[in-house]
Amino acid sequence: MSTQYSELQLDALRELANIGSGTASTALSTMLGRSVDISVPTARVLSFADAVDAAGPGEQEMTGIVLGITGDMTGTVLLLIPPADADAMCRMLGVEPTDDIALSALGEIGNIVGTSYINALASMTGMHIEPTPPATATDMLGAIVETVLAGHAFSGDAALMLDSNLLVEGEDCSISFLLVPDAGGIEMLLSRLGLG
Amino acid sequence: MSVSETMVRMGELAASSASGHVLVSLGLGSCIGLALVDRRLSVAGLAHVVLPQSPGHAPENPRKFADLAVPELILQLEALGARKHRLEAVLVGGAAMFAGSSGSLDVGQRNEAAVLELLKRLRIPVRATATGGIRGRTIRVDVATSTVTVREAGGTNVDLLVGTEHELEAVS
Numbered sequence: 229m230s231t232q233y234s235e236l237q238l239d240a241l242r243e244l245a246n247i248g249s250g251t252a253s254t255a256l257s258t259m260l261g262r263s264v265d266i267s268v269p270t271a272r273v274l275s276f277a278d279a280v281d282a283a284g285p286g287e288q289e290m291t292g293i294v295l296g297i298t299g300d301m302t303g304t305v306l307l308l309i310p311p312a313d314a315d316a317m318c319r320m321l322g323v324e325p326t327d328d329i330a331l332s333a334l335g336e337i338g339n340i341v342g343t344s345y346i347n348a349l350a351s352m353t354g355m356h357i358e359p360t361p362p363a364t365a366t367d368m369l370g371a372i373v374e375t376v377l378a379g380h381a382f383s384g385d386a387a388l389m390l391d392s393n394l395l396v397e398g399e400d401c402s403i404s405f406l407l408v409p410d411a412g413g414i415e416m417l418l419s420r421l422g423l424g
Numbered sequence: 425m426s427v428s429e430t431m432v433r434m435g436e437l438a439a440s441s442a443s444g445h446v447l448v449s450l451g452l453g454s455c456i457g458l459a460l461v462d463r464r465l466s467v468a469g470l471a472h473v474v475l476p477q478s479p480g481h482a483p484e485n486p487r488k489f490a491d492l493a494v495p496e497l498i499l500q501l502e503a504l505g506a507r508k509h510r511l512e513a514v515l516v517g518g519a520a521m522f523a524g525s526s527g528s529l530d531v532g533q534r535n536e537a538a539v540l541e542l543l544k545r546l547r548i549p550v551r552a553t554a555t556g557g558i559r560g561r562t563i564r565v566d567v568a569t570s571t572v573t574v575r576e577a578g579g580t581n582v583d584l585l586v587g588t589e590h591e592l593e594a595v596s
Contacts, residue, residue, distance in 0.1 A: 363522035372521060374452070374453050
């Protein structure tokens with residue numbers, strides 16, 4: 229599917245992602261006690277099938293943390309962390325990855341990072357949106373992404389992939405973000421930015 | 425014989441009678457990979473179903489809905505010579521990846537139920553399933569041998585349906 233959005237609109241969405249992940253990186257940095265870099269985000273509007281492909285190799289093992297967005301705009305934020313990186317972040321928090329509480333430590337990372345991302349979107353757009361509690365799974369990347377997209381498939385077939393990376397300095401570990409608004413959510417974001 | 429894999433992605437379907445052809449859906453989560461085979465003719469199809477039921481109006485991509493994808497897949501198989509009364513089904517997927525989360529609430533279970541109900545109504549027997557649970561799965565359908573395999577994350581390929589020469593005789 230070709231995107232029906234202009235470069236200017238995609239630029240604005242990229243800037244949203246940039247500020248969102250900037251805020252999230254500060255939260256992660258505070259939590260881990262390390263500096264965290266952010267990559268330049270990409271913004272793409274893709275069909276669901278293309279979005280799953282764009283996320284990466286379908287059978288690659290990945291840890292996904294999902295937060296729902298409720299309020300003026302509904303949607304999902306998906307954080308993707310390679311399992312080795314997830315282990316490294318647990319250790320930075322003083323938790324052994326094999327420990328029972330490792331999963332809740334990861335959920336907490338997702339909660340803090342995802343919530344600050346969603347709060348940044350809210351304050352930039354003036355929307356009242358709130359995160360729902362996180363859910364975590366480590367499995368095939370394709371299965372994680374398609375399950376998130378399936379939750380939005382009834383009303384449309386286009387996913388806005390705002391993809392940005394957080395890189396923890398000196399540890400070579402990263403988190404990437406995907407924002408998938410429900411149908412109409414992209415238009416709502418753009419109109420709030422004055423580009424509707 | 426060279427093997428070519430066709431990826432059947434979210435909301436897509438494919439049918440084939442080409443030997444050396446393998447239909448694949450990688451990383452099924454809450455979606456269902458529905459394989460339909462006519463073992464006598466070595467015709468096989470795969471649908472990657474996303475949701476159980478289409479909305480009333482004409483949807484953007486009808487093939488993602490079970491109620492529209494299943495009849496479409498059967499039409500494509502029949503166009504390749506398959507006979508509906510000889511079709512056999514294998515279901516893979518329908519997992520609850522994020523158990524306990526709201527939102528994508530038991531879409532997997534509802535997908536499986538919808539596909540099973542359609543197959544029952546069409547009198548197409550279900551030979552094997554690898555469904556439910558919390559793990560993602562990959563399905564592979566070897567067209568020439570009507571062999572259907574499933575693989576879970578971190579696992580190996582497991583046969584769900586094996587169409588040997590012997591069974592070909594038995595079916596005919």
